[in-house]
Each structure stands twice: as C-alpha cells, then as structure tokens.
Amino acid sequence: MEPLQYSVNCVESDCWDWDSYYEKHPPPRNQVQSGKRVARRIERFIESKGLTANSIADVGCGPATTIFDLARRMPRCDFRGYDSSRTILRMNRQKAEKLGLDNLHFHFTKLPAMAVRRRFSIVMCIATLHYVEDPRRAIRRLYSMVEPGGCLVFNYPNRAHRAAVIREAEHDPVVTRRFELVIRGGNLLSYSGIERKLGRRPRSFWLAVGEPASRVNPCVVIAK
Ligand SMILES: C[S@@+](CC[C@H](N)C(=O)[O-])C[C@H]1O[C@@H](n2cnc3c(N)ncnc32)[C@H](O)[C@@H]1O
Incomplete structure (x- = not known):
C-alpha cells in the first residue's frame, strides 16, 4: 500500500488547529x-x-518550503504564498526578510472564498483541499486565479485516499481528528467531478513530471 506521502507526524491532539500547531512545531x-x-x-x-x-x-502554503526554494532559483518570478494561518504567514514573512527574498510575499486567505483578484501563471494547492469544506467551490476559485496560458496544479482527497486515512486512523487518534473531514467523506473529489466543475479534463501531474501516478494521492494539472 502506498504511504500517504504528505502526512505530517502529529503528536499533539490540537494539530488540526493550524495556528496552534505552527506555534508548537517546526x-x-x-x-x-x-x-x-x-x-x-x-x-x-x-x-x-x-x-x-x-x-x-x-x-495553503504552510511553511512554504516549495516557494522558498523556487524563489531563490527564479528571482524574476513573483511568488505569493496564501494561507489561513496567520502564525505561519508571520513566520514566513520573517524568514523571507531574513533571506532577502523580495520576490516572495505572503497573504492571509481562506478557501473556498478566496478574495484574490489577480491572476498567476501557475496556481498550486498542495495538501490543503483535505481541510476545506467545499473543495468544488475552492477549485473553481483557484482556477479563476489562473491566467490564460497558465495552469492549476493541486492534489486532493479521493475515495482511495479516504480508505488509506481510515486505515491509518485505526492506530492513530490524531489522524482521526486531523482528517475528520476526509474520513466523513465530505470533501472527496474525482477526475470526473473536477471536469464537471471546471469544464476541462484534468491530467495527472505525476505523469506530466515523469513519475508514476498515485491512486491514494492524486495530483492533477489543468491548463487554461
Ligand atoms: C498540510 S499543510 C500543507 C502545507 C504545504 N502546502 C505543504 O505541502 O507542505 C495544510 C495548510 O493548509 C492551510 N489551510 C487549511 N485550511 C485552509 C483554508 N480553508 N484556506 C487556506 N489555507 C488553509 C493550513 O493552515 C496549512 O498551512
């Protein structure tokens, strides 16, 4: 069975509260x-x-490892990290300032009702829709932030992911609490559901980058 590649080792019972989680854990x-x-x-x-x-x-950038890394390597590209945890946003801003990265900025936002009016070449949303109540509305909103010629990349919980989470939750109560929404099955997506919502057939991001597709961690790219 494939592991849940992005699960975080939670040890505290409050780890679904992201502000409190980030205060306590690097x-x-x-x-x-x-x-x-x-x-x-x-x-x-x-x-x-x-x-x-x-x-x-x-x-849903969290500690933003991906865009910190990319911002150093692509100095002419404008990077924006969005998250609903003000704690991690504060930490990220301090880190960006310390590193002198002036092409990297952080903003508060909460999916699905994101109030971001500008558009981007690439919008990514990784390991975040698992915590969002209305992922269909969220992906619509995310797609609207993509400029023509650009693309949206995101992973999401599906039925196979839910089954894997339920198995993990059997021996880890933190998983039960943290992935409560996924376990309830309230925010699962599928290729056909995404296509219906966005009017474009998603492609596997894994295959697009030359890696094997994952059933438990589907990640898609949708061009505009
Ligand atoms: C598992 S972390 C993923 C962080 C990062 N994308 C990564 O892959 O390492 C999930 C992040 O989503 C954020 N988040 C949770 N619900 C959100 C929402 N409704 N809108 C925006 N961000 C949210 C959390 O604060 C957290 O930083």
Whole structure:
C-alpha cells in the first residue's frame, strides 16, 4: 500500500488547529523534504512545457518550503504564498526578510472564498483541499486565479485516499481528528467531478513530471 506521502507526524491532539500547531512545531522533516520535491517537479513541469512562469501562487502554503526554494532559483518570478494561518504567514514573512527574498510575499486567505483578484501563471494547492469544506467551490476559485496560458496544479482527497486515512486512523487518534473531514467523506473529489466543475479534463501531474501516478494521492494539472 502506498504511504500517504504528505502526512505530517502529529503528536499533539490540537494539530488540526493550524495556528496552534505552527506555534508548537517546526515543520517536520518529511514535510520539508516533500516541499523540496514539489519544487523540483514544478521546475521540471515548467521546463518540459516551455511555460513562461512570471508569477506563481501557492495556496495553503504552510511553511512554504516549495516557494522558498523556487524563489531563490527564479528571482524574476513573483511568488505569493496564501494561507489561513496567520502564525505561519508571520513566520514566513520573517524568514523571507531574513533571506532577502523580495520576490516572495505572503497573504492571509481562506478557501473556498478566496478574495484574490489577480491572476498567476501557475496556481498550486498542495495538501490543503483535505481541510476545506467545499473543495468544488475552492477549485473553481483557484482556477479563476489562473491566467490564460497558465495552469492549476493541486492534489486532493479521493475515495482511495479516504480508505488509506481510515486505515491509518485505526492506530492513530490524531489522524482521526486531523482528517475528520476526509474520513466523513465530505470533501472527496474525482477526475470526473473536477471536469464537471471546471469544464476541462484534468491530467495527472505525476505523469506530466515523469513519475508514476498515485491512486491514494492524486495530483492533477489543468491548463487554461
Ligand atoms: C498540510 S499543510 C500543507 C502545507 C504545504 N502546502 C505543504 O505541502 O507542505 C495544510 C495548510 O493548509 C492551510 N489551510 C487549511 N485550511 C485552509 C483554508 N480553508 N484556506 C487556506 N489555507 C488553509 C493550513 O493552515 C496549512 O498551512
């Protein structure tokens, strides 16, 4: 069985409260490594598609490992990290200032009702829709933030993911609390559901970057 690649090692019972979680825990090593892997994939994707990426938004950025990494390597690209945790946004701003990264900025927002009016070459949303009550509305909103010629990249909970979470939850009560929404099945998506909502057939992001598709961690790209 494939592991849930982006699960965080929660040890506190309050870890679903992201502000409190970030106050108490530095980003776990597996999340940092996973964020760096996402950065490499985004770079590969940009290269292979010959995209001109002038601006990249990371929604539900958390500690923003991916865009910190990319912002150093792509100094002419404008990076925006959005999150609903003011704690992590404050920490990220301090880190960006310390590193002198003036192409990287952070803003509060809460999916699904994001009030972001501008558009981006790439909008990504990784390991975040798992915590959002209305993911269909969220992906509509995210897609509206993509400029023509750009694309939206996101992963999401599906039925296979839910089954894997339920198995993990059997021996980890924190998983039960943290993924309560997924376990309830209230925010599951599918390829056909995404296509109905956005009017475009999603493609596997894994395949687009030359990696095997994952049933439990589907990640898609939708061009505009
Ligand atoms: C598991 S972390 C993922 C962080 C990062 N994308 C990564 O892959 O490492 C989920 C993030 O989503 C944020 N989040 C949860 N619900 C959200 C919402 N409704 N709108 C925006 N961000 C949200 C949390 O604050 C948290 O930082």
